[in-house]
Ligand code: SF4
């Protein structure tokens with residue numbers, strides 16, 4: 007039997023880190039990057055190597071910790087999703103100037119589509135802005151290899167290197183032969199060089215010039231030069247592609263019988279694009295089709311507007327993922343083949359996501375609508391964004407914005423002398439990540455709103471990572487604890503009370519009290535504390551046994567399915583009456599309070615045996 | 618490797634698995650991928666993670682054999698597993714003409730073109746055995762017998778033994794889960810033979 011194992015792209019990246027002797031890895035979870043850090047924990051254990059691996063409170067902190075380890079000569083890495091890179095952009099811009107000692111990888115996972123993100127921004131553009139090289143893997147195996155090349159590049163030129171996988175790499179699986187794990191035997195050894203590590207603006211100019219020199223050299227570094235995939239093909243037209251789009255293009259060319267006639271180049275390092283390559287393709291081809299996700303990073307570096315086709319010229323759609331169906335059409339057009347009749351793209355539609363049966367967030371949103379029926383409900387990023395389905399979420403901008411948007415709404419209405427109810431929701435992990443500074447600001451400005459911190463003791467959306475309140479690290483090790491109530495009070499908030507959302511009537515009462523307080527005094531915080539039902543670690547803390555049953559009073563009014571939307575409440579075949587899917591019901595008992603006709607009642611204890 | 622040269626299941630195969638979050642779409646896909654590796658094939662899959670996993674549409678792609686891209690194109694799949702019947706209309710466009718579709722459904726629906734449609738009420742059976750999580754493996758077991766395995770010139774690239782071995786490899790340490798999974802697979806196999 008072969009020793010190849012199936013690895014998720016993110017596991018392959020983590021494997022690369024461990025094989026290359028990475029000593030410090032930090033991250034904040036975000037789809038599609040989350041599994042990189044958890045896989046690093048697994049590989050560390052399996053390979054028995056010394057490594058510091060941690061979830062950080064946010065991406066900026068993660069980047070600064072990992073970057074600093076590189077200043078001591080160790081290899082390090084930070085991983086995040088693309089919008090996390092926005093949060094970490096401050097240290098990135100500066101680190102490009104100051105450079106690195108040990109190899110430093112910034113892994114920023116993009117999400118063309120987008121599938122699970124607020125934007126489809128291209129981290130490669132951020133690399134370009136920061137002036138650091140970026141590598142664009144096409145598959146899990148390629149991503150693992152590029153970790154190694156990335157470290158070599160980083161140490162050869164003393165520069166941070168970005169690895170930019172996309173969702174289709176992170177969440178692809180491939181059979182991979184695990185490589186040898188190298189122990190570099192390095193020890194932290196920080197050499198004080200204030201002119202570099204604490205450079206003042208005058209020195210920064212010098213550092214910038216030095217950086218420009220590095221980039222020129224990197225644009226000629228053979229290890230990351232574009233690959234000519236089918237050297238035998240000759241034509242006056244060529245395809246230039248990177249990332250997973252180059253993989254789609256290879257399959258499309260093979261299947262369309264164009265492999266021997268259309269030259270294809272795979273760009274491994276989209277920025278800086280190799281200068282020799284630019285000269286070569288402009289010399290050799292009359293027409294060049296550039297296929298890349300999501301911004302025209304390669305395209306804009308090929309400075310010939312006459313010959314290049316891509317996102318900027320309109321030849322390639324300017325937004326969205328380049329799915330193989332689209333690549334197929336683009337290549338057929340480019341090669342002058344008849345374009346097949348629009349194939350039914352098997353995409354879109356279908357059941358929308360919803361909060362799990364028994365999710366405590368559902369009762370929180372239901373209670374908020376009861377306590378402040380005419381309120382404005384700013385919210386944030388997490389499972390609870392799905393409160394959208396329940397009418398409990400009016401805005402979602404970016405991490406932490408629930409708090410500042412609540413303040414913004416208050417100030418805007420306050421100008422006109424209007425005092426409205428504002429009830430914002432934010433998850434526990436998101437609150438620690440970016441909710442604290444705006445809460446301090448709200449206290450200072452006397453903004454009047456209620457902030458409900460949905461504290462389910464986990465970062466559920468991205469795979470149940472721990473939060474600072476738990477005292478548990480990435481590998482389950484004990485860590486320090488930051489107590490949420492103390493933190494909220496420390497921000498200067500005068501009203502901070504904890505409630506259990508599944509005790510619906512009491513919780514509505516608590517919210518009403520908070521709303522009244524906020525109108526009189528300023529920000530009020532309610533901590534809705536109840537564990538996520540899906541997090542296995544927390545399962546023991548759940549009480550069960552209030553299984554619901556629907557009696558004859560149900561007239562199919564749809565209140566519970568539309569306003570409350572528990573997936574365990576389903577219609578019978580005729581759609582006339584609701585019943586409880588007993589295998590799905592967690593027994594949270596909240597729906598007992600939801601039916602206006604009182605038709606949802608508690609199942610007799612005797613019947614609840616099955617679970 | 619003991620492949621039937623030229624047999625319909627030899628070498629490359631593209632499969633799409635469709636369902637909603639919580640049904641174990643990824644699990645089935647990874648078992649099939651493990652099975653491909655056992656047969657000495659290269660394999661690429663593509664999975665849905667993130668918000669869709671909270672009960673939304675989840676679809677994964679599997680390509681056994683030599684491919685570069687992890688995604689299956691519309692009209693190219695050899696077969697489609699549908700764990701949630703309502704997804705059939707959304708994802709049947711993946712299947713090529715002459716391909717097969719396996720649906721978790723109480724009734725056998727109509728084939729659109731010349732695909733072969735097989736149905737099993739995997740949810741009903743899963744409810745009966747008190748394990749709603751098991752519908753995915755019941756469907757897979759059913760598929761293995763209905764489609765036939767490569768050694769008999771069947772339509773699927775892997776065999777019951779490959780999947781059993783993959784289950785052991787993935788769950789070896791959690792015995793009770795392993796045995797309930799094997800039981801679910803066997804239940805599907807049993808119904809496939811009927
Ligand atoms: S995973 Fe947890 S937090 Fe997310 S919807 Fe399900 S129960 Fe709620």
Ligand code: SF4
Pocket residue numbers: 363364552553554572573574575586590591592593594595596597598
């Ligand atoms: S008790 Fe009611 S609300 Fe809670 S999970 Fe069961 S059906 Fe859903």
